Amino acid sequence: MKSFKHLVLPTLAGLSMSLAAHAQVVYRCGNSYSQTPCADGKAISTDDSRTDAQRAAAREGLARDKALAKELDTDRRKEEAQVWAREKEAMTARNRQDAKAKAESQKAQAKSKPAKEQKRKASVKANPDEPFTVQLDNGKAKKKKAP
Numbered sequence: 001m002k003s004f005k006h007l008v009l010p011t012l013a014g015l016s017m018s019l020a021a022h023a024q025v026v027y028r029c030g031n032s033y034s035q036t037p038c039a040d041g042k043a044i045s046t047d048d049s050r051t052d053a054q055r056a057a058a059r060e061g062l063a064r065d066k067a068l069a070k071e072l073d074t075d076r077r078k079e080e081a082q083v084w085a086r087e088k089e090a091m092t093a094r095n096r097q098d099a100k101a102k103a104e105s106q107k108a109q110a111k112s113k114p115a116k117e118q119k120r121k122a123s124v125k126a127n128p129d130e131p132f133t134v135q136l137d138n139g140k141a142k143k144k145k146a147p
Contacts, residue, residue, distance in 0.1 A: 027034050027041035034041070050058070 024035065024046060025043050026046050027037050028044050029038035029041040033044075048055075
């Protein structure tokens with residue numbers, strides 16, 4: 001882009017000057033051009049001293065530069081699309097791994113919950129000597145009276 005910068009201002013100035021009448025005075029005021037005088041403005045010549053061959057060469061160069069810029073832009077867009085596709089694919093793979101790990105974690109928790117709940121619950125065991133004894137998993141026994 002920097003290589004085009006030095007061509008833009010002179011080209012625009014040359015085009016605007018070529019469209020203007022040759023007898024017209026143009027003033028350069030800093031980095032801009034004006035038909036009215038300004039402070040520290042310098043009058044410049046508006047005559048295009050280039051030959052037709054030079055103008056044609058300049059147009060051809062401009063056309064080549066435009067084509068190259070378009071090609072570079074197309075290449076850049078393709079590369080960016082490929083990068084985005086790879087990133088999306090990697091993110092999808094990470095999401096799948098995370099989902100799989102979460103599912104496995106939930107399965108492990110689901111398996112461990114019933115075991116914990118079983119420990120908390122009392123189991124009723126038949127004891128032939130004492131028919132109404134409830135045996136708890138913690139090893140303690142409670143006796144209940146018959147109704």
